[in-house]
Amino acid sequence: MSDIEIIKAKRAGFCFGVKRAVNITFKAAKKGKGVFTLGPLIHNPQVIEKLCKEGVCPTENTEDRNIQTLIIRTHGIPLELYQTFLKKDFKVIDATCPFVKKAQQYAKLLCDEGYQVIILGDEKHPEVKSLMSYAGKDAIILDSNQELQKIKNKKRVGVVVQTTQPTNLLQEFIGKLVSRVSELKVFNTICNSTALRLKETKEIARRVDLMIVAGGKNSANTTQLATLCNASSVKTYHIETSSEIKKEWIKDVARVGITAGASTPEWIISEIESRIRDIGGNGDNGYPHESGRN
Ligand code: SF4
Structure with a gap:
């Protein structure tokens, strides 16, 4: 060890x-x-x-x-x-x-109350497609505050948000929208799970020599975590399983951070942790221990 x-x-x-x-x-x-x-x-x-x-x-x-x-x-x-x-x-x-269900219910409520519904999110995402079906025929999807000219009804506008969108995007969007419409009703349907995970990952990335980001290569939220770590200038590897970890990645590394996407099971995270302990740092990898540390 x-x-x-x-x-x-x-x-x-x-x-x-x-x-x-x-x-x-x-x-x-x-x-x-x-x-x-x-x-x-x-x-x-x-x-x-x-x-x-x-x-x-x-x-x-x-x-x-x-x-x-x-x-x-x-x-x-x-x-x-x-x-x-x-x-x-x-x-x-x-x-x-249940958080997506809530967003669906709010989209329907806004439509029933006569608002033109705006869904802030990615039009290709399945969640946004599901929200659209509850939001009525006049509903539109916007993914940034650059697209406000698409809004036809300037009187009564209602907004719901794809659950995984960042809060600052909603804040900017509403900030620009509020001066363009007479009545605005907003349901903040963002789930804070993603935001909190990103925040914690950013804090850990600042304190370590290496970040391991675990999760499907096809997982958008895991890729987002890896991008965030890379942006923090810490060496980062996005892996799916512990078998991908190479000894040379953690050679002479004192501190490793591990984070994982929302679809990564605990057993994979534990295996990654064990493998790093088995092969990492100045332990069993053939590198001498510093005096007093063993
Ligand atoms: S991130 Fe998870 S908890 Fe949040 S809305 Fe999506 S599935 Fe639900």
């Missing part, structure tokens, strides 16, 4: 919504056969592989006759699609994150 110091982010790994969805899915797997998720449950190949071994695979083909139970992911799906599924022969388990 080495004497390397590891600072692990308290908020590394599954957020509330992902933990809930993964638990729901493993429970469904135990109950019966024919369980599928609509697309990969989360952006983590190792978790998807584990679920497949338990008999739960992703599918995009809802006409597949083998489906007995279909699980909806944390991002949610458009309302019309949900209603179509309810008419099918299979059971639907809705694992949409």
